[in-house]
Amino acid sequence: MIFLKLFWEFFKVGLFAVGGGLATLPFLYEIAAKTGWFDASSIIDMIAVSESTPGPIGVNMATYTGFKIQGILGGITATAGLVLPSIIVCVIVRMFLQKFKESKNVQSIFGGLRPASMALVTSAGLGVVTSCLVFPKLILQGNFADGLHIKGIIFAFILFFLMRKFKKHPVLYIALSAAAGIIIGF
Amino acid sequence: MKKILELFLTFAKMGAVCFGGGYAMLPLLEREIVNKKGWATQEEILDYFALGQCTPGVIAVNVSTFIGHKIGGVAGAFAATAGMVFCPSIIILTIAGLLTNYAENPIVQRAFSGIQVCVCVLVLDAVTKLWNKSVKNKLGVVIFAAVLLLSLFTDISSSLFVIGAGLVGFIAGKVSELKEADKK
Numbered sequence: 001m002i003f004l005k006l007f008w009e010f011f012k013v014g015l016f017a018v019g020g021g022l023a024t025l026p027f028l029y030e031i032a033a034k035t036g037w038f039d040a041s042s043i044i045d046m047i048a049v050s051e052s053t054p055g056p057i058g059v060n061m062a063t064y065t066g067f068k069i070q071g072i073l074g075g076i077t078a079t080a081g082l083v084l085p086s087i088i089v090c091v092i093v094r095m096f097l098q099k100f101k102e103s104k105n106v107q108s109i110f111g112g113l114r115p116a117s118m119a120l121v122t123s124a125g126l127g128v129v130t131s132c133l134v135f136p137k138l139i140l141q142g143n144f145a146d147g148l149h150i151k152g153i154i155f156a157f158i159l160f161f162l163m164r165k166f167k168k169h170p171v172l173y174i175a176l177s178a179a180a181g182i183i184i185g186f
Numbered sequence: 187m188k189k190i191l192e193l194f195l196t197f198a199k200m201g202a203v204c205f206g207g208g209y210a211m212l213p214l215l216e217r218e219i220v221n222k223k224g225w226a227t228q229e230e231i232l233d234y235f236a237l238g239q240c241t242p243g244v245i246a247v248n249v250s251t252f253i254g255h256k257i258g259g260v261a262g263a264f265a266a267t268a269g270m271v272f273c274p275s276i277i278i279l280t281i282a283g284l285l286t287n288y289a290e291n292p293i294v295q296r297a298f299s300g301i302q303v304c305v306c307v308l309v310l311d312a313v314t315k316l317w318n319k320s321v322k323n324k325l326g327v328v329i330f331a332a333v334l335l336l337s338l339f340t341d342i343s344s345s346l347f348v349i350g351a352g353l354v355g356f357i358a359g360k361v362s363e364l365k366e367a368d369k370k
Contacts, residue, residue, distance in 0.1 A: 014242060014243045014244075015242050015243070016242060017242065017243065017244075018239075018240060018241070018242050018243075018343070018345045023343075024244070045289065048289035048290075049278070049281060049282075049288055049289045050278075051206070051289075051298075052288070052289050052294055052295075052298045053205075053274065053277050053278060053281065054201065054202055054203055054204050054205050054273065054274055054277065055201055055204055055246075055270075055271065055273065055274020055275075055277070055278075056204070056208055056244040056245070056246040056247060056270070056271070056274070057244075058243070058244035058247075059244055059246075059247065059270075059271045059274055059275070060274055060278050063271075063274070063275045063278040063279060063282075064278050064282050067278070067279055067282040067283065068282060072279055072283075075275065075278070075279050075282070076275070079271055079275050082243070082244070082247075083243065083244070083247050083267050083271060085242055085243055086241065086242060086243030086244065086247045086248050086251055086267070087247075087251050087263050087264060087267055089241050089242055089243070090237075090238075090241050090248050090251035090252055090255065090263065091251065091255050091260055091263050093237060093241055093252075094251075094252055094255050094256070095255075104359060104363070105356060105359060105360075107359070108355045108356055108358060108359025108360070109352040109353075109355045109356045109359075110229075110233055110236075110352075110355065111322070111325075111326070111355045111358070111359065112325075112329055112351040112352050112353070112354045112355020112356065112358065113232075113233060113236035113237075113348060113351055113352050113355060114229065114232045114233065114236065114319075114320035114321070114326070115320055115321045115325075115326040115327070115329040115330040115333070115351065116236060116329055116330070116333045116347050116348055116350075116351030116352075117232045117233070117235045117236035117239070117320065117348070118232065118313060118316060118317070118320045118321065118330055119329070119330045119331075119332075119333035119334040119337065119347075120209075120235075120239065120333060120337060120344050120347065120348075121209050121212055121235065121309065121312075121313055122309075122310070122313050122330075122334055123333075123334055123337040123338050124208075124209040124309065125209065125306050125309035125310045125313060126306075126310075126338065128206065128302060128305055128306035128309065129306045129310075131302070132299065132302040132303060132306070133303065133306065152299075152303050155300075155303055156303050156306070156307050159303065159304055159307045160307050160310075160311060163307065163308070163311050164311070169217060170203065170213045170214055170217060170308050171203040173304050173307075173308065174203055174205065174301055174304050174305075174308075176304075177300035177301050177303055177304035178297040178298075178300050178301050178304075179297075179300070180300045181296045181297045181298065181299045181300020181301065181303075182293055182296045182297050182300070184300075185296045185299060186296075186299040186300055186302070186303055
């Protein structure tokens with residue numbers, strides 16, 4: 001019974017949270033208030049864990065919550081509930097798209113979508129920059145010493161140079177950065 | 187069947203190293219799906235990201251489903267998504283079961299401070315590479331700039347940007363059609 005309820009609660013999150021990982025947050029607060037499965041402060045713990053492990057944040061939150069409530073099977077149930085609506089909706093959307101792929105209208109819609117998609121990715125990238133390398137609020141106050149994280153910025157440029165020069169798999173740079181983080185700290 | 191297994195494994199590999207959620211997937215997709223497997227073009231990946239914004243659920247899962255469905259139908263969609271969430275789920279289950287205070291561990295925090303720098307460089311690197319594929323005319327530059335500024339400085343939901351940009355594209359297409367008709 002509890003498994004069914006877990007599945008259903010996360011199915012609803014997967015169905016209604018539009019716009020990615022952090023869009024699941026308000027729904028998690030709602031589940032916390034409604035079911036008492038976890039409290040608001042453990043949501044903050046979950047965010048911290050999700051952000052420092054690989055994988056989509058929404059999925060990590062579902063697994064973590066499910067596990068806390070009903071162990072391993074609970075974790076799997078909640079994760080399955082979260083992703084099922086995505087699979088159903090996306091498969092339908094793609095079938096529909098296949099049908100109208102040659103249509104001029106669909107092509108002009110995508111002409112507008114691609115730059116928007118790029119802008120959103122860029123914005124997310126800059127969001128990470130302003131949480132670890134450059135802090136605009138401090139710079140606006142004239143505090144350049146704390147506003148610019150010099151050590152991190154130099155490391156970012158080194159990484160960028162290495163990526164362009166050697167074109168290795170991203171995982172290599174991630175591993176290198178984790179090691180540099182442990183040794184130097186950013 | 188082989189395709190389905192290949193889909194699962196490819197996405198499992200990406201899921202294992204995809205730090206920072208959906209957008210951090212872009213450089214990985216470029217490498218694995220576009221360059222190595224040839225399963226989709228760069229344009230298609232961008233389309234899937236845009237659609238993934240306005241379809242419900244986690245973006246990385248939506249993008250995985252789109253690519254999986256393209257390559258292996260409904261079974262492919264399930265395989266790609268299952269692959270994407272496989273490693274993260276196991277890692278989370280391990281952490282939740284064994285390591286309390288994982289996120290407060292100083293070594294984890296230091297490692298992550300490095301990974302964070304890497305994720306933003308990877309994402310921005312992928313963006314500069316994809317620029318020519320996605321921004322093809324003046325209208326594209328305007329849409330890019332408008333969405334970037336609005337998403338940086340307002341709290342408007344990203345799905346609204348996608349819907350708005352799609353509308354603008356649609357109208358621009360209609361306008362140029364009318365112009366063509368006028369010339370004739």
